[in-house]
Amino acid sequence: MLRNVPVYRGLEVQDRERLIDDVSDAYTRAAAAIRAREAAETEDDSIGPTSLEPVEIPEFDELIGIDESVYRQINAALATGKQHLMLYGPPGTGKTTLAQLVSGVLHGAYAMITGSADWTSQDVIGGYQPIGEGNVRFIPGVLLQKFDRPLIIDELNRCDIDKVIGPLFTVLSGQKTTLPYRTDVSEKNSPAFVILPKPKPGTAEHEFAPKPGWRIIATINSIDKAALYQMSFALARRFGWIYVGIPRDLQYFLLAIMRKSELIGDESEPDDDIPLTRIWRAVNAVRVIGPAPILDMLKTVHAIEPGINFLRAPNAEEATAYLDGFYMYILPMLDGILSKGAHTIAAEVQSALALDEKGEESRTLNYRLVDLAV
Numbered sequence: 272m273l274r275n276v277p278v279y280r281g282l283e284v285q286d287r288e289r290l291i292d293d294v295s296d297a298y299t300r301a302a303a304a305i306r307a308r309e310a311a312e313t314e315d316d317s318i319g320p321t322s323l324e325p326v327e328i329p330e331f332d333e334l335i336g337i338d339e340s341v342y343r344q345i346n347a348a349l350a351t352g353k354q355h356l357m358l359y360g361p362p363g364t365g366k367t368t369l370a371q372l373v374s375g376v377l378h379g380a381y382a383m384i385t386g387s388a389d390w391t392s393q394d395v396i397g398g399y400q401p402i403g404e405g406n407v408r409f410i411p412g413v414l415l416q417k418f419d420r421p422l423i424i425d426e427l428n429r430c431d432i433d434k435v436i437g438p439l440f441t442v443l444s445g446q447k448t449t450l451p452y453r454t455d456v457s458e459k460n461s462p463a464f465v466i467l468p469k470p471k472p473g474t475a476e477h478e479f480a481p482k483p484g485w486r487i488i489a490t491i492n493s494i495d496k497a498a499l500y501q502m503s504f505a506l507a508r509r510f511g512w513i514y515v516g517i518p519r520d521l522q523y524f525l526l527a528i529m530r531k532s533e534l535i536g537d538e539s540e541p542d543d544d545i546p547l548t549r550i551w552r553a554v555n556a557v558r559v560i561g562p563a564p565i566l567d568m569l570k571t572v573h574a575i576e577p578g579i580n581f582l583r584a585p586n587a588e589e590a591t592a593y594l595d596g597f598y599m600y601i602l603p604m605l606d607g608i609l610s611k612g613a614h615t616i617a618a619e620v621q622s623a624l625a626l627d628e629k630g631e632e633s634r635t636l637n638y639r640l641v642d643l644a645v
């Protein structure tokens with residue numbers, strides 16, 4: 272039974288030498304096997320995220336007036352295996368909604384976090400946390416907890432980008448990252464946690480690997496241009512950058528939205544720009560804003576004056592409702608504009624709403640806009 276088990280007699284010189292040779296042989300064979308396994312791991316691209324079935328992102332009914340270039344570029348990014356997407360553009364153009372809808376098509380479920388200045392890599396990647404009785408343990412952050420589905424990082428510009436996703440950087444560039452945390456804090460020889468760049472079946476306790484559905488879809492509000500410079504080129508290069516602008520035809524967008532919400536009939540087709548289009552256009556000439564604040568203004572006007580006809584110049588009460596909506600949702604977006612711009616907007620709003628030039632409301636409008644200007 273013990274035929275294949277070598278027996279060494281420790282008192283014999285020859286046997287001791289044989290033992291040393293055998294042990295050294297065994298080490299050499301084991302080391303070669305480990306190297307071969309590691310090579311197989313790094314070369315194995317077959318289960319990478321890009322091998323998922325290609326999915327075509329359709330135009331979404333929920334969003335109106337999104338330029339076709341947006342869908343074309345998203346689909347091109349996906350088709351060429353670009354895993355991570357960056358949706359950027361002016362405020363309120365539907366970036367967050369789009370990120371959610373795209374994630375929905377690609378995976379169904381998603382995780383979403385909103386950028387904040389006090390974020391740390393502990394929140395995103397994880398870190399040691401007390402677990403009672405004086406002990407600490409590595410607790411994974413949101414990214415590692417939800418490594419199986421798209422992660423939407425909304426308003427990425429609001430956090431220190433390199434600091435927060437820096438630890439992820441090697442993963443984004445296809446390499447393994449070793450985290451400065453061990454599986455057993457009290458045991459200095461216990462393995463450190465690692466993040467593997469690609470899916471791996473049967474990960475060990477100390478390994479985190481993305482599942483094929485994982486990707487980052489981030490949004491950036493491009494008003495905050497400084498934010499773009501905060502991100503290193505090396506990191507920026509890992510993303511497909513897709514610009515989500517304002518609708519090309521503002522009037523068409525507004526009429527489509529109003530028809531959809533049955534605020535106007537199907538056949539209504541005004542010849543000239545309606546008041547809301549004029550106001551939005553005047554604002555955009557000074558600072559570009561997306562549909563979201565305009566839609567909020569529209570809802571406000573409708574809530575105050577339910578019988579209003581949005582297609583014609585308002586009467587005095589209706590004009591007051593427009594101003595309420597303007598003050599509530601448009602004015603806060605205009606902080607810090609130049610005073611020349613403030614005057615232009617005031618003049619156009621006044622004309623679009625047929626306000627009395629010398630009346631109280633015109634004065635207030637002028638005053639409030641100029642007050643925001645620098």
Ligand SMILES: Nc1ncnc2c1ncn2[C@@H]1O[C@H](COP(=O)(O)OP(=O)(O)OP(=O)(O)O)[C@@H](O)[C@H]1O
Pocket residue numbers: 333334335336337361362363364365366367368369426490492561562563566
């Ligand atoms: N093109 C659009 N069509 C229809 N609704 C839109 C459109 N753009 C924005 N909205 C609506 O406006 C609201 C806000 O949009 P969303 O939050 O997605 O914009 P955002 O670009 O992420 O804004 P921000 O830059 O402020 O983060 C949503 O309810 C969305 O449905």
Ligand SMILES: [Mg+2]
Pocket residue numbers: 366367368425426490
């Ligand atoms: Mg958003």
